[in-house]
Amino acid sequence: GAVVSQHPSRVICKSGTSVKIECRSLDFQATTMFWYRQFPKQSLMLMATSNEGSKATYEQGVEKDKFLINHASLTLSTLTVTSAHPEDSSFYICSAAGLRSYNEQFFGPGTRLTVL
Amino acid sequence: DAKTTQPPSMDCAEGRAANLPCNHSTISGNEYVYWYRQIHSQGPQYIIHGLKNNETNEMASLIITEDRKSSTLILPHATLRDTAVYYCIVPRNQFYFGTGTSLTVIP
Numbered sequence: 001g002a003v004v005s006q007h008p009s010r011v012i013c014k015s016g017t018s019v020k021i022e023c024r025s026l027d028f029q030a031t032t033m034f035w036y037r038q039f040p041k042q043s044l045m046l047m048a049t050s051n052e053g054s055k056a057t058y059e060q061g062v063e064k065d066k067f068l069i070n071h072a073s074l075t076l077s078t079l080t081v082t083s084a085h086p087e088d089s090s091f092y093i094c095s096a097a098g099l100r101s102y103n104e105q106f107f108g109p110g111t112r113l114t115v116l
Numbered sequence: 117d118a119k120t121t122q123p124p125s126m127d128c129a130e131g132r133a134a135n136l137p138c139n140h141s142t143i144s145g146n147e148y149v150y151w152y153r154q155i156h157s158q159g160p161q162y163i164i165h166g167l168k169n170n171e172t173n174e175m176a177s178l179i180i181t182e183d184r185k186s187s188t189l190i191l192p193h194a195t196l197r198d199t200a201v202y203y204c205i206v207p208r209n210q211f212y213f214g215t216g217t218s219l220t221v222i223p
Contacts, residue, residue: 044160044213046212105162107161108159110158
């Protein structure tokens with residue numbers, strides 16, 4: 001199957017700082033990338049959908065000014081958590097679609113963010 | 117997504133077949149059923165997907181009922197490494213993950 005990477009795998013930051021998470025599709029061009037968040041013992045929650053070269057579409061309740069998404073190429077999307085606070089601590093997972101169909105998503109390994 | 121319903125948890129003896137059911141009674145005629153699993157603290161892993169015919173790959177088999185309102189994922193010989201949360205999804209442009217089924221494979 002297709003490979004999607006995320007960097008970093010873990011990050012710890014101080015409250016008020018910004019953190020950037022990268023998501024790359026390594027062996028295919030992803031027309032669409034998705035960002036999810038997962039709190040402990042909960043399911044994945046879709047945060048936003050991004051298409052290369054256009055603005056991301058955010059799910060209801062997700063602050064677009066706090067979670068900045070850039071999708072500059074068909075293989076790279078970034079999520080920046082701005083002015084992070086402890087309640088932003090979570091497991092952030094990206095996925096990429098487009099290898100065979102829009103609906104078939106390949107997921108990255110996730111990034112564990114801890115805000116102190 | 118079309119709403120899906122799965123049992124919250126299941127146990128399976130190592131080496132036996134694990135049969136994980138999913139109800140998706142509101143599925144539309146051209147919508148696929150996807151199955152993913154998530155091992156603790158990892159990203160979800162694609163398992164299999166199907167439209168109306170039964171499907172099999174190296175990981176699992178997918179049995180879809182004739183009316184397409186439910187399906188069953190079959191892991192033919194479960195191993196300890198198959199312990200994970202299994203999600204059944206019927207996407208409509210996005211994936212909305214339900215609570216899935218937490219499968220525990222018991223030695």
